Amino acid sequence: MDVRIGIIQSMKELEIELDDTVQRDTLEAEFAAALAADQIVWLTDRKGRRVGVPAARVAYVEFGPNTAERRVGFGA
Numbered sequence: 001m002d003v004r005i006g007i008i009q010s011m012k013e014l015e016i017e018l019d020d021t022v023q024r025d026t027l028e029a030e031f032a033a034a035l036a037a038d039q040i041v042w043l044t045d046r047k048g049r050r051v052g053v054p055a056a057r058v059a060y061v062e063f064g065p066n067t068a069e070r071r072v073g074f075g076a
Contacts, residue, residue: 002064003027003043008057016045024063031061 001022005014018027034041035055043051 001027004062004064005053006059006061007053008059014051014053016043016051018043019046028063 001018001020001024003014003016003018005016007013031041033039035058038055040052040054041058043053045051
């Protein structure tokens with residue numbers, strides 16, 4: 001699953017490719033709880049790297065489809 005996070009006062013955004021075993025509902029609940037409590041959101045990408053994002057700096061969060069759901073080609 002791809003997660004795109006916009007950061008306040010930054011033109012760049014974080015794009016993190018998570019493992020396909022991550023459940024979207026669980027991740028959305030974790031983000032909502034961290035944003036409400038003004039904590040750091042920790043994510044681990046496919047390669048095992050951990051990324052911490054302070055909730056106070058998050059402008060938006062976009063959850064993309066799992067990589068298994070992506071379609072490629074003209075017939076998509």
